[in-house]
Amino acid sequence: MHVIFLGKFGDRFGPEAEIETDGLSTVADVMKRFDEDGALTASSTICVLDEEVVKPSAVIFGARELAFLPPVSGG
C-alpha cells in the first residue's frame, strides 16, 4: 500500500512510503508501524484512505493509498 505523509509529517517520516500490509488490518495498525512517540496518533491527525476521510479504526483491506494529514495551514 502507498502511504503519504503531508506537511510536517513528511519532514518526520518522509513524504511517502510503500508498505506490505501483511499483519496490518486497520489504519491504526499502520500508524503504530511508523509512530514512535505518538506524533501520528494525535487526535488532530486526519486519516485519508483512498481519498475518503476515515477513523483510525477503518479497515485497510483492499485499499491502495493511505494519507496522514496534520492540521491544515489553510491556503
Place this chain on the structure above:
Amino acid sequence: MAELTVEIGEAPFAPEPLIQAFREGQADACGAIASFTGVMRSEGGAAERLYLQHYPGFTEREVRRIAGTAADRFSLQAVLVRHRVGEIAPGEPIVLVATAARHRREAFEACDSIMDFLKSAAPFWKKEAGPKGERWIEPTERDLADRKRWED
C-alpha cells in the same frame, strides 16, 4: 447551478487576465463581480520563500466543496478559485478568488466567505523559509474567528 472552476498548480499566474476572462464569461444576468488576490508577504525580510503543499485530488475536491457551499448560500452564478502550490516568492500571487452574482452584496460576501474557509480549513500545508530557518504555519486565531462568522 453555479459554474465552479477550481485550479491548483505550481505555475505562477497574473490575476488580471483571469479576472477579465471570468467577467467576460458571465451571462447578462450577472451584475457584480468581486475578486480577491492573496499575495505572499515578505514580513520585512523574515520570509524569503513559502512552500505550499497540497494533497492532489483530495485538496481540489475540498476546495470545490468550499466554493460550492458559498455558491449555494449566496446564489452565485460562478466561482473561480486559482491557487498556487510549490515554491512561492514574496510579491507573487498565491490565491485568486472571483465570484459572480446578480448583486454586489452577494458577490462581496461570497468572496470573503470562500477566503475565510480557504485560509482556515482547506487542505494546504505552508512552510515559510527565512534567515532564521523554516517553520510550518498554522491558521491564526484571527483566521479561525473569521471563519466562525459564517458558521453562526
